[in-house]
Amino acid sequence: MSRTTTLPRRLQPMLATLTDAPFDDVGWVFEDKYDGFRMIAKIEGGKVTLYSRNGKIISHSYVEVAKALEGTKGDAVIDGELVALDKDGTSHFQLLQNALRHQATLRYCAFDLMFKDGQDLRGLPLLQRKTQLKAILPRHKLIVFSAHRKTHGTKFFKEVERRGLEGIMAKRGDSIYQSGARTDNWLKIKTSKRQEVVIVGFTAPRRTRPFFGALALALREGNGWRYIGHVGTGFSYQALEELHAKLIKLKASKSPFRSKVKDEAVTTWVRPSLVAEVKFTEWTSKGEMRHPVYLGLRTDKRAKDVVLEHETPHSR
Template sequence: MRKSDLRPMLATLIDAPFDDKEWIFETKWDGFRLVAKTGGRNGSLYSRNGNDVTRRYAPVAEALDIIKRNAVIDGELVALDAEGRSRFQLLQNALKGKARLRYYVFDLLFLDGRDLRGKPLLERKGRLHAILTRHPLVHYSGHRKRHGKAAFNKARRAGEEGIIAKRAASLYHSGKRTKDWLKIKADQEQEAIVVGFTEPRGSRQHFGSLVLGVYDKGKLVYVGHSGGGFSRQMLATLHARMMKLRTDKKPFSDVPHEDRTTWIRPRLVCQVKFTEWTREGEMRHPVFLGMRSDKPARQVRRERA
């Protein structure tokens, strides 16, 4: 099996939910996308770039022992809060055993050596559901037919990230972003590259805010400062990582409020939530959610519906 076969299919962002009898609607989980290989004593796990991350998520890999068939499965690793909602911010604690981990699976790519990516989505999901056995860490991600608006409203009331709309007859295109899968977000979120940090003020230690960028047409551009959402531990940990990447080279020329800014090489990727994009192409009120280790900085793009 090629590494490219282990890269998940990606969804296109749109701005509003819809109803359609040819589509199904799933929960949009707020976590890390992982493709799993099962069969044998323990499973293997791969990031969305096809890199082996089994050791990093060992408890999930061990839980895949419940699937006795040789399969390649698509899913999302999440951490749940007290209300059962997936929360990206909780994932780092979850890996240390301080929160509830779940691996929600929603597609089946290969089964016993047979390539199922050319089969309709609902057929693949049906086969996936049939091979699963109950386990606290591994859960089937269900779906709702036709009624996307109701699914979206339910997700928004529950404080979830949004929904994924999928054409029921769609095929699986590994590593490609298509319009057969669509994502509709209840809140706006964006991956961003950390390119610098400002000095702390008042009683805060380590740094004040992160300077953020994304790639646009191959060029790194400024998208905002984020100074909220950090725990004391994250301030210290992230500061230590950034200090190792210091550089005298400014990543872009048009940065507001750049006094007392320390620049770093564009290697670190974080997740932020924000209220809206401004006319200048900046995020309004970006709040830090957590660091991402599943995507290289060069692949971070501005995401607009």
């Protein structure tokens, strides 16, 4: 069970900018890019409150993680990522989708410390914050300190790519923590293209597939919606059934697009409120995703905030 609150600006997570390629730089450190979702942990007087990126209190959904964090030394506000691991110890966003219903190997990967014992640490350099974070984290199997490597981002990226992981994070070693801001002091470098999308419709099922055929996808553009294609792969039977049940409740009378799009005759439109994540190979000349694969729903972002994520070349 979760409820939405308004996270004070000072507790809001700092956001990274997508960049185009890995690099080497003595002033930067490099970490794993975890394939889960952001979680702010507030520990006060031994009580733990867990927040999602969009301000939902989710402590009751992840009681074991909250209990593990009770062992933190003193009061703190920690930034990290909740992940679900496969049998090889690799994090997968898809596994996290079913973590509440089925047994899953959860980990809270802590990578930054915003406050400690009432002291605001956000103005300290990143590496100093990480040193203090490591010192207060409890020794518990559910809690992981996010280690980093200095300077050699290119080599690290190649290792991550070889292992089939999502990518790496690059962070300036002397960067301060800018709550709620997207900054180029933190960069994300992905091994494959991924994008958060908004579901705006579904097509009728074909052949032996039940429930629906494909999802119509959109991004927010100005005050309207931009069509970016359909996704019809990546669904388990359970995902098809559960998504269909959610979509039926969101039926809308008309298309959110100004012009006609593919398969309108067999499309049921829905209110644009469900956010999903997909991976794909490239953008076509029409601005649509080529070979998209559904990864799962995201509950940590509002539909109206889902816009095209541009790769920003890093000045090296």
